[in-house]
């Protein structure tokens with residue numbers, strides 16, 4: 001008799017704690033908001049820089065990736081980290097251009113970096129700066 005009542009009480013308490021911590025409301029909402037922002041800026045920048053490169057890509061996805069800012073598959077599909085929305089614009093440019101250039105050079109050869117440098121001449125600095133942001137994320 002007392003069991004169902006007790007279970008309900010526990011369930012209610014768990015719900016309250018989850019709500020207070022924002023485990024359901026806060027971060028999830030933030031994630032979706034950042035994801036939308038990232039998707040919009042990725043598309044905008046892809047089209048902008050592709051006026052220069054004139055390459056063709058497959059699908060574009062924005063995901064919650066743990067360790068990468070972006071990736072490019074052999075099939076030409078592009079993936080980006082939703083945290084891109086939180087980076088300064090020049091680093092967003094760099095990440096988008098980096099993946100865009102992989103559509104032509106599927107490696108990190110000198111030829112690849114030359115291609116990146118055509119639109120992001122300061123790519124070495126960006127690379128360094130981005131690494132610091134990656135570390136900051138990993139520590140969270």
Ligand SMILES: [Zn+2]
Nearest residue numbers: 098102107108
């Ligand atoms: Zn790369």
